[in-house]
Amino acid sequence: MSTKDMMPNFDLFQPSDMGNAIDLLDQYGADAWPLAGGQDSLDWFKDRIKRPVAVIDLAGIPGMTGINETANGIEIGALTTLTEIAQSLLIRDNYGVLAEAASRVASPQIRNIGTIGGNICQDVRCWYYRSGVDCYRAGGNTCYADTPEGLNREHCLFEADRCVAVSPSDTAPALVALDATMLIQNSDGIREVAAEDFFIGPDVDIERVTVLEPGDILTSIRIPSTWAGANYYFEKVADRATWDFALVNIASVLRMQGNTITDLRVVCGGVQCTPRRLNGVEDIVRGSNRDAETIELASSAAARGATVLNYNGFKIPLMENLVKRAIRDS
């Protein structure tokens, strides 16, 4: 992978309105590639693994950036940068878990241009797949990570189906925890999809990580006020503080009455192909007092049902301890 290579040729379109962008996406179908901040996309092109014919730059479409208050929460344009989200007072004051998650992505330079939409749409970070091998996710019929010699320290604990790659995004677990919904537009109109249904596993489609299909544009993300101002916790465990993806991250929100936890959401990234909502933990904790016993019970349920690969067993105690901290420190 020479560092001075040109990317392979593509045609670049910079539509100045949504209609034009959707027409182009329809015209090129599977050969079109929507471009937001480009921080993930250009790597795929440089490595010659994804070779779109037409790259559709979404940056010139009006109305796709910004954070606005709505009657019932906020709406974030899909092209809003991660830096804007991390620094927004509106988000920090009300949905702190998202601001913190955004501030932990990659590096300052990447956050300055990388978008929230791109961050949740990004493909998996399995290094076999990224190096261009013909694995299941690339349309082939084998998985290189899930073999006796496969290096699978970063791979999944849950819901494997041929592919064992994980959800790499730091903001996705926060959005699932906040009960966000995604607005998706195509030539048929606009649809709204719950964050939990937006992300899809290999059992649904092994070649995609979201419900987005060719022709779809994610236009914005809605966050209801359900969890506005709630207690929250976000932590990302990675090998280095900058650039590295989460080995495991956790996003939680919870509401208390006195010392009783009345309701909560706990979601982990880096453990399965989609952000994993820890329903078992939530069921144990909901209605309980915040005390050592509840925290211990929650922790012991954190990784229930996990299937370890050769090198990722450490993720189980990691999840257990992160859940402990999330319930204790939210």
Place this chain on the structure above:
Amino acid sequence: MRPQNQSRRNFIKGIIASGAVVSTGGLMFVSGCSETTTTPAPGSVERLISLNINGTIRRVDVLPNETLAQTLRNKLGLTGTKIGCDRGECGACSVLIDGVPNNSCSMLSHRVTGKNITTIEGIASPAGELHPVQRAMIEELAPQCGFCTPGQVISSVALLNNNPNPSREEARQALAGNLCRCGAYDHYLNAVLRAAEEIA
């Protein structure tokens, strides 16, 4: 012996020929005129664009699949911007876009038409007087090999423009996207704090 020699000569010839092909290919990529035979689709971007770099409008012929780092270095002679990884992982290629640090290796040149681009060449005053950050880096002996230095300067200048009096931790966060393989991080941080004092 003779047939063997001959095959050896053919072998060497083969290598020379393929070497020539490879190096031509390389040159073509660098000069950016590869695969120009394909006609662009109607409605796609123009190749001749204007970029506002260090306060000067530069007209330049840019491919749709060209990064800003390539345009700066290969077309405009602004080689102060370094390419370390070409993958967003080191910050050596940092430039300011409307005052904000970005990795120019991960930015299509067509994305920055109409924006103010500041490269390391635009940090000193037009008369050549070094920026306080640059002077402080010399004073603190911050650069070791110097390869990461242009990027460190860019991130530091952006920080001090927004926050003239940063704490060491704030400076650390602001420079977190600039990898230094020589490990001179603390010296760079000393320089940022010294420059802040000087500006105040």
